[in-house]
Amino acid sequence: MYTEIDTPSVLIDTKIAKGNIKKYQTYCTDQGLNLRPHIKTHKLPYFAGLQVEAGAVGITCQKISEAEAMLDGDKSNSIKNILLSYNILGRSKLERLKKISERVKLSVVADNIDCIEGLSQAFSDLSEELPILIEVDTGALRCGVMTPQEACNLALRVSELPGVSFAGLMTYPPKSNAAIIMNNFFNEAKKLIESNGLEIKTISIGGSPQMWKAHEVPLATEYRVGTYIYNDKSLIVAGACEIEDCALTILTTVISTPAPNRAVIDAGSKVLTSDLMGLEGHGLIVGYPDLTISQLSEEHGCITSNTSTNLRVGQRIQVIPNHACVVSNMVDHVVFIEDDQVLLHEPVVARGKVW
Amino acid sequence: MYTEIDTPSVLIDTKIAKGNIKKYQTYCTDQGLNLRPHIKTHKLPYFAGLQVEAGAVGITCQKISEAEAMLDGDKSNSIKNILLSYNILGRSKLERLKKISERVKLSVVADNIDCIEGLSQAFSDLSEELPILIEVDTGALRCGVMTPQEACNLALRVSELPGVSFAGLMTYPPKSNAAIIMNNFFNEAKKLIESNGLEIKTISIGGSPQMWKAHEVPLATEYRVGTYIYNDKSLIVAGACEIEDCALTILTTVISTPAPNRAVIDAGSKVLTSDLMGLEGHGLIVGYPDLTISQLSEEHGCITSNTSTNLRVGQRIQVIPNHACVVSNMVDHVVFIEDDQVLLHEPVVARGKVW
Numbered sequence: 001m002y003t004e005i006d007t008p009s010v011l012i013d014t015k016i017a018k019g020n021i022k023k024y025q026t027y028c029t030d031q032g033l034n035l036r037p038h039i040k041t042h043k044l045p046y047f048a049g050l051q052v053e054a055g056a057v058g059i060t061c062q063k064i065s066e067a068e069a070m071l072d073g074d075k076s077n078s079i080k081n082i083l084l085s086y087n088i089l090g091r092s093k094l095e096r097l098k099k100i101s102e103r104v105k106l107s108v109v110a111d112n113i114d115c116i117e118g119l120s121q122a123f124s125d126l127s128e129e130l131p132i133l134i135e136v137d138t139g140a141l142r143c144g145v146m147t148p149q150e151a152c153n154l155a156l157r158v159s160e161l162p163g164v165s166f167a168g169l170m171t172y173p174p175k176s177n178a179a180i181i182m183n184n185f186f187n188e189a190k191k192l193i194e195s196n197g198l199e200i201k202t203i204s205i206g207g208s209p210q211m212w213k214a215h216e217v218p219l220a221t222e223y224r225v226g227t228y229i230y231n232d233k234s235l236i237v238a239g240a241c242e243i244e245d246c247a248l249t250i251l252t253t254v255i256s257t258p259a260p261n262r263a264v265i266d267a268g269s270k271v272l273t274s275d276l277m278g279l280e281g282h283g284l285i286v287g288y289p290d291l292t293i294s295q296l297s298e299e300h301g302c303i304t305s306n307t308s309t310n311l312r313v314g315q316r317i318q319v320i321p322n323h324a325c326v327v328s329n330m331v332d333h334v335v336f337i338e339d340d341q342v343l344l345h346e347p348v349v350a351r352g353k354v355w
Numbered sequence: 356m357y358t359e360i361d362t363p364s365v366l367i368d369t370k371i372a373k374g375n376i377k378k379y380q381t382y383c384t385d386q387g388l389n390l391r392p393h394i395k396t397h398k399l400p401y402f403a404g405l406q407v408e409a410g411a412v413g414i415t416c417q418k419i420s421e422a423e424a425m426l427d428g429d430k431s432n433s434i435k436n437i438l439l440s441y442n443i444l445g446r447s448k449l450e451r452l453k454k455i456s457e458r459v460k461l462s463v464v465a466d467n468i469d470c471i472e473g474l475s476q477a478f479s480d481l482s483e484e485l486p487i488l489i490e491v492d493t494g495a496l497r498c499g500v501m502t503p504q505e506a507c508n509l510a511l512r513v514s515e516l517p518g519v520s521f522a523g524l525m526t527y528p529p530k531s532n533a534a535i536i537m538n539n540f541f542n543e544a545k546k547l548i549e550s551n552g553l554e555i556k557t558i559s560i561g562g563s564p565q566m567w568k569a570h571e572v573p574l575a576t577e578y579r580v581g582t583y584i585y586n587d588k589s590l591i592v593a594g595a596c597e598i599e600d601c602a603l604t605i606l607t608t609v610i611s612t613p614a615p616n617r618a619v620i621d622a623g624s625k626v627l628t629s630d631l632m633g634l635e636g637h638g639l640i641v642g643y644p645d646l647t648i649s650q651l652s653e654e655h656g657c658i659t660s661n662t663s664t665n666l667r668v669g670q671r672i673q674v675i676p677n678h679a680c681v682v683s684n685m686v687d688h689v690v691f692i693e694d695d696q697v698l699l700h701e702p703v704v705a706r707g708k709v710w
Contacts, residue, residue: 006447006710040653062654086654087610089669092361111611114668142655143611143619255442256466256498264498270684270709274629298395298680299417299441299709300497313469314444325653329625330684332707352687354363354625354654 002337003316007253008267010327010334011318014343016247017042017229018050024211024228025054031215036060036083036204038226041325043350044334045073047229052078058105060206060224062086064096065353071103073349081105083133083204085170085224087115087143093355094122107131107202109170111143116158123163131167132158133204136189138181139174148189155193168202168221178207179216186219209238232324233284234277248327248334249286249318252301254311263311265293265301267319271330272296275323284320293319357692358671362608363622365682365689366673369698371602372397372584373405379566379583380409386570391415391438391559393581396680398705399689400428402584407433413460415561415579417441419451420708426458428704436460438488438559440525440579442470442498448710449477462486462557464525466498471513478518486522487513488559491544493536494529503544510548523557523576533562534571541574564593587679588639589632603682603689604641604673607656609666618666620648620656622674626685627651630678639675648674 028035034057058081061067137144158166206224230248231241252267282293295302336343383390389412413436416422492499513521561579585603586596607622637648650657691698
């Protein structure tokens with residue numbers, strides 16, 4: 001019984017995860033969209049392999065070290081195509097990037113001229129050009145050029161430089177009005193870029209909260225999505241999934257009940273993290289919808305109730321976190337479960353990969 | 356030069372850290388207080404050894420796995436005394452706790468009868484009794500019994516049971532009026548417990564923000580403190596240290612400057628964490644007091660300015676995080692620096708230890 005293992009533990013219900021992979025792949029296939037899952041949620045070559053085998057065009061990694069971990073751990077030799085959706089800068093990172101390009105079909109993103117020139121210089125001695133997507137900002141206010149004209153300027157620069165080729169556009173969507181803003185940006189950028197004689201092969205969009213609305217952006221050719229494999233409270237609240245679709249839960253033990261309306265669990269920010277995602281409380285306690293994890297310290301989660309928690313010391317409960325991706329990053333291994341049985345302890349090989 | 360290493364990296368200025376160890380040890384020695392540093396901040400046997408060698412009475416660990424990591428990595432054989440400041444429950448944890456008690460002078464805390472009875476049962480076959488401190492709540496609303504009477508009742512129960520002995524009281528302080536509340540609680544609890552014929556050997560208090568006010572709680576015999584060795588933005592804001600006392604910084608690279616008033620660094624919540632500690636922004640950029648790290652995603656930190664960031668792509672900056680302890684927990688190794696040189700890469704052996 002998985003409920004007997006030591007706590008806190010991060011459990012992955014593999015049936016649910018596999019169901020989630022299939023469900024969203026079916027949606028993308030039906031829409032004629034390439035699916036390119038982001039491995040940041042699971043950080044496991046095993047699931048990356050399953051995602052590709054289910055029909056994904058490749059995977060997305062944010063950091064070079066994530067790509068290295070995926071390839072090193074890919075026992076089924078499924079991963080043939082990686083998009084690194086991050087500006088890569090500096091000699092040591094560029095050297096590692098070149099090595100990855102020898103192992104897999106690689107593309108990257110860039111949103112500035114320093115980054116593009118560095119990539120060109122590093123890849124100019126290779127026989128194959130490195131495809132670059134220009135990252136554009138459609139309102140998330142993170143990376144990305146802010147106007148179609150800037151996107152066009154960078155696309156032209158990429159097309160002129162040796163070692164690199166212009167492959168298309170990429171964006172991480174804003175929280176609201178995403179489809180409208182993206183459609184406006186891409187329509188204008190496409191016109192500009194094509195009028196300069198360049199072809200846009202790929203328009204890559206993404207984000208889990210809006211994943212079921214991908215078809216509202218007709219110019220998009222590819223969807224990047226991470227959290228959909230596990231789901232979490234943020235996606236329940238966003239209406240993108242139900243509680244039953246959540247594959248990742250934290251098994252935790254009540255260690256103290258200092259007052260009738262307060263209990264303390266052995267999972268704090270070192271497992272759940274402080275990510276609030278705009279939500280109230282630090283996760284959803286399965287079977288106790290009225291209880292709130294109202295405060296975290298590193299090793300303590302404080303549960304409060306307006307009346308009584310009805311929890312007892314030693315009791316084990318499961319928590320659906322606000323944000324699944326960051327929980328995977330906190331633990332050295334996750335526990336695969338099926339029904340009520342433990343299948344295995346899986347090392348999270350891409351945990352902590354920030355380089 | 357340390358500024359040339361790959362980013363993001365967590366740097367530890369060893370001179371500053373050693374200075375911080377000495378400074379607070381001197382304060383505690385002057386006050387006649389036992390210092391028992393919490394290893395959760397550094398998670399390194401090396402620094403635990405230095406803390407003990409400087410005069411600490413022992414160390415504090417929150418989880419058994421932290422204590423195991425400290426003892427396993429203690430090359431100088433300095434760690435002779437550990438307080439586990441956490442309710443320990445369940446057969447497998449109790450078995451591991453017994454093994455630690457064979458390696459070191461061990462004490463634990465407890466705030467409920469289930470926990471105490473479990474400890475008694477586990478330790479009843481050992482020749483030496485396990486000292487238990489009763490955890491009391493002085494307003495932090497985490498673990499701990501809420502009244503002196505409850506503390507007395509548990510103390511009496513501990514004194515009756517085999518395998519365990521009553522050693523004193525322990526609390527984690529509230530954020531405000533800490534000394535007044537603690538003095539009231541301890542005065543009353545001492546009266547009650549001593550009138551029942553029990554001796555209170557230890558009264559253990561702690562917390563970095565109020566560390567320089569430890570002398571305001573005259574009944575306290577011991578102070579537990581973690582963050583003081585590195586310090587952080589939360590302690591600068593609390594008035595407990597200056598910028599120059601901060602030993603831990605994150606070296607990070609500007610990867611994008613999409614707008615004059617916005618820049619993006621390669622350190623996101625996977626390094627800085629989402630811990631706000633009630634502060635504005637996600638850390639302090641050394642040398643740029645007017646810039647704010649206003650938003651984090653996992654691999655991106657967004658810096659904003661009311662005017663212009665004056666940062667350029669490729670530039671390296673150092674960030675003092677809001678909360679140093681949680682940053683240590685994000686990385687597999689930290690980089691020891693002295694002046695502008697890299698000394699070594701030190702594995703954070705107690706990282707991720709939640710069991």
